[in-house]
Amino acid sequence: MDFFTAMEVSASGLSAERTRMNVAASNLANAQTTQAAGGGPYKRKDVVLSAVDVPGAAGEPFAQAVRGVAVSQITQDAAPPRLEYDPGHPQANAQGYVAYPNVNPVEEMVDMITASRAYEAGVTSMTTAVNMAERALGIGR
């Protein structure tokens, strides 16, 4: 199985966390978008992660303990838009409310930070695997 499987596992984590970061960034960037494509305010996106099998581990006796991660879907947050009373606004409705995206910038920042932390941990994990492989190469030198 060698270290390549371990690196595949770490790589899956890096990939998933990068998606989380991108989605959080997208949510933040569109926090004030009242007119998204398809009409209505921007709807917050959410990343759903799930543990997956890693192809390199197939056939190993303990393969079920080798867990990679993948983005199973990117969902739209069904929470209702945030209404702000602003009758002068071009997008104000009949009651004078403007619908803003259901995005909480603080939450998005927290998501970005946790994704970033998880990304760094994944890098540490992968570097360790490389480090161990190099030690193996040094046997007998």
Next chain:
Amino acid sequence: MSAPVTLSPMIDQLQLGSSELQPKTETDVAASFGKALADARGLEKQATDAAERFANGDPSMGIHEVIIATEKASIAVRYATTLKNKAVEAYRELMNTQV
């Protein structure tokens, strides 16, 4: 050095031909050389096998597996060579003994 304390049978064997010890008979030298040669051949085959499997990208052949197999073969060949040299030396000694 005729120290009786040895680390392993192999190191034991290396005292063959040593003048302080009772010289072993020709058969012993030949037998241990034969065995060492067989071991070396076997380990060399395993090492080549391992290297080829690794080169083919066989996922079950890891870095430390192939390196260790190669090193073991190297040591075994070295040992067989040493025994061969000792056998030749013992033979020469024998031939030089005036009857």
Next chain:
Amino acid sequence: MTAEFSTIDKLQAALTYHRERHTVLAGNVANLDTPGYRPLDLTRHAAADPSSLSISDPGHIGSPITPDYITSFDDGGQLQGSDGNAVSLERELAKIDANRARYATSAELVSRRMALLRYAAGDGT
């Protein structure tokens, strides 16, 4: 020759175990944010005889090491997050580093043992 290599064989088994364990621990780190994920760990055969030393000491086991790995959940008493994820990053990173150190040590021991055998095989040259 086989007798001389028996220690190296045990060390090789340890190297293999630590490599595979790293793969499992890496999976825990990858699933740091996966809802409902519980961290896994890999141990070698459980010591049936309590007097036998810890499995993490290569060469101390009386019986030959078989590739019998036991996978288990290892939350470490970690409280689960609101999404059911029980991974503690600090705990996993600590395990990964300790595991790495054991791999490195086993590799070093193999090297040193081989150096000794190579020296003896060359009859002191």
